[in-house]
Structures are given as structure tokens and as C-alpha cells.
Amino acid sequence: MFKIIFYRIVKLTLAFLLVGSYCFAQNPINMSIAKFKDNKAAAISYTFDDGLKEHYTLVTPWLKKLGLKATFVVNGSNINKDDKNIKDTTRMTWPNLREMAALGQEISNHGWAHKNFGRFPLAEIKEDILQNDSAIFAHIGIMPRTFAYANNTKSAAGAQFASQNRVGTRLFQRSIGGKSTHQNLEEWVNKLIADKDWGVGMTHGITYGYDHFSKPDVLLEHLKKVQSRQNEIWVDTFKEIIAYVTERDSTVLQIQQLPNGNYNVTPICKLDKSIYNGPLTAVLKIIQGKKVLIKQGNKKLKTTTNVNNILFNFDPFGGVIEVVLKYI
Secondary structure, three states: OHHHHHHHHHHHHHHHHHHHHHHHHOOOOOEEEOOOHHHOOEEEEEEEEOOEOHHHHHHHHHHHHHOOOOEEEEOHHHOEOEOOEOOOOOEOEHHHHHHHHHOOOEEEEOOOOOOOOOOOOHHHHHHHHHHHHHHHHHHHOOOOOEEEOHHHOOOHHHHHHHOOOOOEEEOOOEEOOOOOOHHHHHHHHHHHHHHOOEEEEEEOOOOOOOOOOOOOHHHHHHHHHHHOOOOOEEEOOHHHHHHHHHHHHHEEEEEEEOOOOOEEEEEEEOOOOOOOOOOEEEEEEOOOOEEEEEEEOOEEOOEEEEOOEEEEEEOOOOOOEEEEEEEO
């Protein structure tokens, strides 16, 4: 009789442990990397080509007022030394560009002399890129980490060289100048949001120059509308967004459940951290009845709640992320 009772107790205990273990293993945390920073639905980078003066006199004040960042790709051979040494009144000066960079705008490489990759030998293309890098660094103090191809023309060897020591090059874009209207620009934005996509807007002149707007207010009103939708759209420089996208696609999260019910999440990213150094946004599904504390490198990470998710930014090179769960 005693043996039968003992056998049943052991059997029930094992069954309980097996069921408990099964449930425990079937409820891991659901964590992923957001497609875009702060889990925004879409992203937009605005790029302005060729260093036109009105990028400084018109566009930069608009961006500053709206709190937006953009990318200005320049050809160093056309940039004026300063206000006392003007060789082309339609172009900016190096002090103009330095001032823009101090405001957080990206100043980047469009080739020293705007050389078309399809028309010049590789040696000349390399020199065109390196000379412009050197000029921008000398005058601005920041080494360009992106590149925009002159005439949107690429060659395999040229693109490979242009990509070295950069977070990315402009491989696609959508013209937002010329015949753009309030309506078709709004349609573009709506489609980006619906498709959860990243758009790269590109233009040259605003009131003059190649493909300039029929009416300058088209761009300003467009920027105002996009600024009002920043809860849905991440607007940032080309460098910041392409760096995020590349880091995102190159990072794996290894999730380990600990005996105490908490988790260690190890991000693994094999990119060059001297070039890629921006944070990524993690999306953690809310666990009912639990309060979540998140740390990385013994530093508590700030969290925000978005619908059914907890969001936080982490360093993909920063080591283990500790996820501590506490009952509410």
C-alpha cells in the first residue's frame, strides 16, 4: 500500500515538473530589433546635391526651425573659400558648411569635381573621392561617412572603392524637386508609411539650378507636413538612417533564459564599431503581470511603452542586455 502511494506521489510530482518545465520553455520573451529607430513606421532622408548657396540661405533655416536634419553632398572644387573669396555666387562657402555641420546637418562627399563613374578611369575616380574627403575633413573637421554618386552613375569597381570606410553610399533616391507638387509628395510619404519603407529624397536647386522647384513653397510645406508626422516617420540624415539599417541587418540577438526566470540577451554585430556606432531600438512584447527592468553594461536603459510593446535603445557592441522581470 505504501509503495503504491509513494509511486503515485512520485508520478504526480514528475508530471508537475514536466508540465512546469514545458510551460516555462514555451513562454520566452518576444524581442526583436525595430525596423527603424524608435519603432517608427517609416524613415526619410533628404539629400541636397552640389553645394548650392540657397541650401544655406533657404533650406538650412527651414530645417532649423522645424527641428529636422538633412544631408548636403558637395563638390569641393565648387565651394568658395569664404565670403571674401567668391568665385561662384551660386555656391556655398566652407564657413557656411561648417556652420551647417555644427547644427547637426550632414556634409558629405559628392566627388571633388563631380566626376561621372561611367566616363572616367578608376584612378581618377579614386582621386576625386579622396580629394573631396580630405577637403571636407580639413574645412569641417568631420570625415564623410557616406557618398553620393555624380549623375547617379556607378561602376562596380568605383562603388566598391567609394564604399570603403563608410556606412553606405546613395544607391537609390526619389527626386523631390522639379515638377513635384504638394499632392504627389504627400502620396510618396503615405506610401512609405503604408509600406513601412525608407525613402531618400534628392534635389538640387530650390529656386534656381538643375531641376529646381516650380514653387519653393512646395518644399517648405512638404517639410512642415512631414515634421507634423514624426510620430510615424523617422527623419534624419542619410548617414544616420543607412547606418541604422545596416547595423539592424547585421545584428543577431541571442536570448538566454536564466534559472531565476530573467533573461540575458546578447547582441552580436560584426561590423566595424569605429564606423558603425549608433544605437538600435529593441521591441519587447509586454508580458502581462510583469514589470521589466533592462540594463546593459550595468547601466539602466530607458524604456517607453508603445501599444503592446516596450521599446528601448541599446548598443549592438555593448555586451549582454539584462532583462529582469518582476511581478507587479
